[in-house]
Amino acid sequence: MKLLIFLGSVRQSTPPKPARLGERVALACQRVLQANFPDMNVEIIDPLDIELDPVFKPHFAYSSQSAPEQLSQLADKIETADAYVMVSPEYNHSMSPALANLLNHFGASLFSYKPSAIVTYSAGQWGGARASVSMRAFLSELGCLPVSAMLHFPKAQEVFDESGDYLESVNDADRWDSYFNRTFLQLRWWCEATLKQRGEQDPHQLISDFKQSPSQRNAPD
Structure with a gap:
């Protein structure tokens, strides 16, 4: 099984510590997942490692031969992954714009019929919990339905070191x-269940993916 952890921050540092707070949380998630599920391949996707054009253009808007290599590589990883962990701070009572921007570069069909988990954090007392409200709707629209239990880490700098250890x-x-x-x-339970079901029946054959025009979503006249 393959799992991607999306780090939802492009800050180089986070007060009150110089190291990136979100990176600590993402590394902690990776550590716990690998310790409990050694058969699962867990990779962190850091938006700082990906060069995005200043003018927004999603991966699916390019022709197959002209898409930037980094976007195509990430699209392949998203499509072959079996589950996702989304790590986000809170911005204006909502999810990180860095995370939303990165995910918006890819079509929902790459994420669909797989589970996800919501992880939020903060340097203060709320743990980014209000961001999770918008994240539920966002991830549901992508088709990677979030599990009911969420993780919130208030004062994360007092829990994790720079390596993600306690x-x-x-x-x-x-x-x-x-x-x-x-x-x-x-x-993990939903990951196993959806992986098994996708192996028995291709879900994309049940409902055609939206690929041509917005009218494909319209109700009958």
């Missing part, structure tokens, strides 16, 4: 592990 000051690591696994065990 800080020495964290005395209840077992409780944190249990908190992680409440979400990731749900994600």
Whole structure:
């Protein structure tokens, strides 16, 4: 099984620590997933590693031969992945614009019929929880339905070090592990279920993908 963790921040650093806070959370998610599910290939997608054009143009708007190589490579990873973890801070009570911008470059058919998990964080006390409200609708529209359990990390800089490990000051690591696994065990269950079902029946053969014009979504006249 393949899982992608999308890091939803392009900040080079995050107050009050110089290191990127979102990167710590993403690395922590990767660490827990790999420890509990060694048969799962887990990769972090960092938007800082991807050069996007200043003028927005999604991958599916290019001809097959002219699409930027980085976008095509990521599109292939998204299509072959079996589940996703979306890691986002909160911006104006909503999800990260960096995450939304990156995901908007790809058609929903690449994400469809697979599960996702919502992970939010903050340097303050709310843990980015309000961002998860918009993320549920956004991910549902992509077709990678989020599992019910979510992860919220308030004051994440007091929980994780720069490698995604627990800080020495964290005395209840077992409780944190249990908190992680409440979400990731749900994600694993749905990942196995959808992977099996996709193997038995191609879902894209049931409902035609939207590829030609907006009228394909219209109700009958």
